[in-house]
Amino acid sequence: MDAKRKRLQGNILIVIGLVLVIAALVIVIMNVRNDMKAGSASDQMASEIHAGLDELTPAYSAGPGDIDLVDIPAYVKFPGMELPVGQIDGMSCVGILQLPTLDKEFAIISELTMENLGYAPCRYHGTPYMNNLVIAAHNFYSHFTQIRNLEIGDKVTFIDMDGNVFDYTVEFSEVLDPYEVDEMINSEWDLSLFTCTFDSASRFTVRLMRADSTVNIIDIG
Numbered sequence: 001m002d003a004k005r006k007r008l009q010g011n012i013l014i015v016i017g018l019v020l021v022i023a024a025l026v027i028v029i030m031n032v033r034n035d036m037k038a039g040s041a042s043d044q045m046a047s048e049i050h051a052g053l054d055e056l057t058p059a060y061s062a063g064p065g066d067i068d069l070v071d072i073p074a075y076v077k078f079p080g081m082e083l084p085v086g087q088i089d090g091m092s093c094v095g096i097l098q099l100p101t102l103d104k105e106f107a108i109i110s111e112l113t114m115e116n117l118g119y120a121p122c123r124y125h126g127t128p129y130m131n132n133l134v135i136a137a138h139n140f141y142s143h144f145t146q147i148r149n150l151e152i153g154d155k156v157t158f159i160d161m162d163g164n165v166f167d168y169t170v171e172f173s174e175v176l177d178p179y180e181v182d183e184m185i186n187s188e189w190d191l192s193l194f195t196c197t198f199d200s201a202s203r204f205t206v207r208l209m210r211a212d213s214t215v216n217i218i219d220i221g
Contacts, residue, residue: 042103042120042143045088045107049096052086053163073164075129078137083127084161085110091120094123097135102146108158112136124194126183128166131190131210144195148173148204156191156208166191168208174202 073079083094092110099105112122120143121137137144150156154170168191175197176183184192184205194205 022181040142041089041118042106043063044095046096046105048088049086049093049107052161053159073162075127075160075164079129081127081129083110083123083129084123086161089160091116091119093161095158097121098157098159099147099150099154100157101151101154102149104146106137106143108135109145122214126185128160128164128191132185132187133158134185134192134194137193137195139196139200140197144193147195150202150206154194158191167211169211171207171209173204173206174209176205178203 015041083093085092087093088107093105093107094110095108097106097108107120109116109120109122112124116122117136117138121135123133124136125134126132134203139145141151150170150173152170153170156168156170158166158168160166171189176194180203184194184203187207190210191208192205194203195201197204
């Protein structure tokens with residue numbers, strides 16, 4: 001009787017193990033599918049934003065010596081203004097984020113929600129006009145997993161929906177507790193990018209500063 005009970009218990013443990021393995025495989029497959037879907041959605045939105053930017057009037061770059069000779073962008077005169085928003089595939093987007101050293105480019109959705117994060121990185125706080133922009137994304141390979149590979153001195157660019165270009169340089173990275181909201185948004189950094197750590201317990205954050213203070217508008221030529 002004891003032998004039968006032991007065999008039964010052993011068979012139950014085997015079945016439980018198989019169920020757990022299958023469940024883990026299903027979760028992995030779902031995560032991969034969600035990752036691929038998110039990457040495709042962001043790529044599509046970024047392409048459509050580029051198409052809209054290509055229709056803008058050819059831009060200029062104005063330095064301190066000739067800024068009075070050009071039509072000063074609205075954000076220079078009114079830095080407290082909201083980011084312009086464009087409707088892309090039913091999503092309200094505020095621009096494009098380019099990470100050339102990672103060969104990555106993302107459409108940026110204006111408001112962070114769990115649903116929006118499933119499509120593209122989202123603005124969490126601030127604007128480039130006030131030098132306090134914070135952008136968040138899921139820890140998808142197609143989204144922000146690779147920001148861990150950014151190095152000090154790497155260049156990052158944000159382009160708003162009006163074609164204004166803001167260049168940044170990576171200064172350093174840090175890991176913040178998810179409850180350290182004030183440390184995330186009220187910082188000295190002009191741009192912050194963050195995503196969950198692999199255990200989802202913390203927030204991996206990259207801090208950047210504006211590369212220059214000149215007024216730049218995207219060169220469409």
